[in-house]
Amino acid sequence: MIENLVIVESPAKAKTIEKFLGKAYTVRSSFGHIRDLAKKNLGIDVEGGFTPQYIVPVDKKKIVKELKELASKSNMVWLATDEDREGEAIAWHLYEELGLDKDKTQRIVFHEITKDAILNALNTPRNIDTHLVNAQQARRVLDRLVGFELSPLLWKKVKPSLSAGRVQSVAVKLIVEKEREIQNFASKRYFRVTGYFNVPDKTGNMTSLKADLSKRFDTVEQANEFLSACQKSEFTVDNIEKKPLKKSPAPPFTTSTLQQEASRKLGFSVNQTMSVAQRLYESGKITYMRTDSVNLSKLAIGTAAQQIKNSFGDKYHKSRNFTTKAKGAQEAHEAIRPTYMNKPTVEGSRQEQRLYELIWKRTLASQMSEAQLEKTTISIGISKATERFVATGEVLKFDGFLKVYMESSDEEQEEDTRGLLPPVSIKDVLERKTIEATEKSTLQPPRYTEASLVKKMEELGIGRPSTYAPTISTVQNREYVVKEDRPGSLREMTQLILKEDAIKKQVVQEKYGFDKSKLFPTDIGIIVNDFLEQYFQNIMDFNFTASVEKEFDEIAIGSVDWPKMIERFYKPFHTKVDSATQNSERSKGEKLLGEDPESGKPISVKIGRFGPIAQIGVASDEEKPRFASLLKGQSLETITIEEALELFRLPRDIGKYEDEDMVIAIGKYGPYVRHKSKFYSLDNTDDPYTIKPERAIEIIQEKRTQEENRNIKQFDEEPGLLVLKGRYGPYISFKKKNYRIPKSKKPEELTLEECREIIEKASSRTKK
C-alpha cells in the first residue's frame, strides 16, 4: 500500500518534490498530456455536439499503465499538475483515464518548487476546475478543426503533405509580409553632417570634440551650401545641459526573452537554447525553462539579495517584483532562474556554462539598483548658419545592475552616445578641425531572426512557451521559410569634407543589405499564405488567437458553453472550406514574364513538381516546353525575365576530357561539372557561365585525389564493401549504408569477417 501518490507533469520536478516530502509520499510524473484526440476522422464528433474522442497514444500506454497500478494501491492521489488551462486538463484526463475514486483524489497547485509552497498546497486542496478543463477542450478542438480541415485543402490545391494551423500559418504570414514590406521599401538618401572641433582637455592637450548637426540635408547641393557657410563661420558653445539619467534592469527571463538574449549574445538558435536549458533543468541547475512568468519566489529574491550584498555591498541591492505583461500569459511557473543564486558558474558543457551564466547574471541584475548616469548635451552655434551642432555624452555615476548585465537589442545601434566630453564652457569659441557631410540611406525594415519572430509571436499572443521552438522548426520543415545568410551589395555614397579651407568631394563604398541567419519566405510559403489569406481571412488575422482566447476565458469562468462556442466558429468556417474546395483553382503561383526573344514563345514561372521552375513555351505546343529550375535565393515574386533567360544558358557543354563531355549546370547543391556521370562541385569563385575547360579538369582531378585518400581499406572478395575516412572518423560503407566502427577496433586492421559482423549487428538492431 502507498499512503500518498503525487502526480506532476515533469520527472525532474517529481524528483525534487520527492526530496521535500519524505517517505509518506510517492511522486511520479505523467510526462505531459497522457491523452489526445484520435487522429482518424478528426477525432471529433462534429454532428454530435463536437464530442471529443480521446485515446492514449502508443508512446503513453506504458506510463498510463504504471500510474494506474500505483493509483490503485494508493490511499490518496494528489493531482499536482500545473496551474493553468493545460495543467487542469491533464489532471482531468488522469482522473478519467486512471479511473480515480473521487473520495481518494485531491487536486493541488503550486507555482514555485519550494518546500513551503508544496506543504501549503497539500493543506489547501481543491476540486478539478471543470470550466477550466472545458476551456482547454475548446482550445484543443478548435486547433484540430482548423488544422485538419485546412491542411487537406492545401494537399488538394497546392501540394501534398503541407500543413496549416492557427499558429504556424500566422507565423509564416509575418515572414511573408515582412519580405513584401522590404520589397516595397524605397530607401531615401540624405546627408548627415558631423563636425570635429579641437578642444584642450584638463591638462592642456588637444582632444577632439565630435558633434552632429541637428539637421539632415536631402541633396548634395544643400550639404555643400551648408559646408560653404561653415567655411567662413565661427563656432561658439551656446548651451550646456546636464541631466541625470536612470537605467533599470530588465525582468528575469521567460522562455521568449531567454531565446532572444541567447540568440543576440550567444548566437544560439531557439532549438539550441531550449535543449541546453533542458539539460540545465534536468541537472537541477535552473528552474523550469518553459514559462511566461517573470515572477521570482520569495526564496529566490532573498538569496539573490544576500548574494548581491555579499559581492557588491548593500547599495547595489534593490528588491523588485516584476509583473508579467505578455498577452495570454498563464503564469504556472516561476521565471527562469538559477536554482541556487550563490552559484555564478556551473559545471557542464561550454554551452551549458554560457547559458547558465546568462541566466544567473540576468536574475541577479533584476534585483540590483538602477544605474545612474549623467547625460551632457553641448550645443554649438554657427555664426553664418541657423543650424546647430550637438554633442552628447554619458557619464556613469553609479553602475548599479550594469556591473553584471546589460540587455542587448535587435536594432542596429547608431553610435550616438559617447563617453566623457572634454571640458568646455558657454561662449567658448571652438577651433574647427573638419566637418564631414556623409551620404546615408534610410534602413529597410530588418528581417526576422528565429528569436525576433518568437518575440513578435509572443506580442500577438500566438503560441506558448512550449511551442515557440517547435513551431519555428515546423515552418522550416514544411519549407515555408528558410533560415539563410544573404550577402549584401555595395553602393556608392558621396562624402563632402571641409578641411582647412577647402571642400573635398569623394565617393565611398558602403556595404548594405547583408543578412545572417535571417528568415526568408519560400515560394511555397508565399503561395500557401496567399491562398489562405484569400479564403480564410479571419484565421489569418493577427487578432484571431486573441479573440478566441477571450472566448476561452468566458468558458473558463463558466459563462459560455464550450460546444456552442465551437459551433459558432465551425459553421461559417466549414462553409468556407467547402466553397474553397469547389471554387478555387489549383494554386501553382504561375506568372507570365514575357516573351523569349529567340523563339517568340512565352516565358513563365511556376511551382513545378520539384520546386520553382521557369518555362519557355506551353504544354499544348507541338514542341515540348523547355524547363529550368530557379536558383537558391530567386523567387517567383521577384525574378525578372532577364534572370529567367539566364537560367536557360545552362547546362553547357564545355568540351571533352578523357574522351567524355564535361557539362556545366546548377543543381540543388550549387554549380557543378558533370563528367562520366559523376558530379564535381564548382568553387564559389568559379562562374558556371564562363568557366574554362582547363579549370574544370583541375576540379575533377582534385576531387579524384581526395577520394583516393578517403579509402582506408577494401576487399577483393566484396568490392562493394569499403572502409572509409569520413567527417566523423572512419566508417564502413556497404550497399549505400554506413556503419560505425567500434572503438576497440583499429580500422586499418579490420578483416572482411569483422566488417560483416559489424554490419550484421547494426542491421539487427535497427530491425527491432
Place this chain on the structure above:
DNA sequence: CAGTGAGCGAGCTTCCGCTTGACTT
C-alpha cells in the same frame, strides 16, 4: 547528393500544447 518537369492513382500526409527520450551518418 545534384540530372527530372507525362499521367494515373493507392495510400499517406496534417493541428497545438504538455512532456522526454532515442535517435545520430
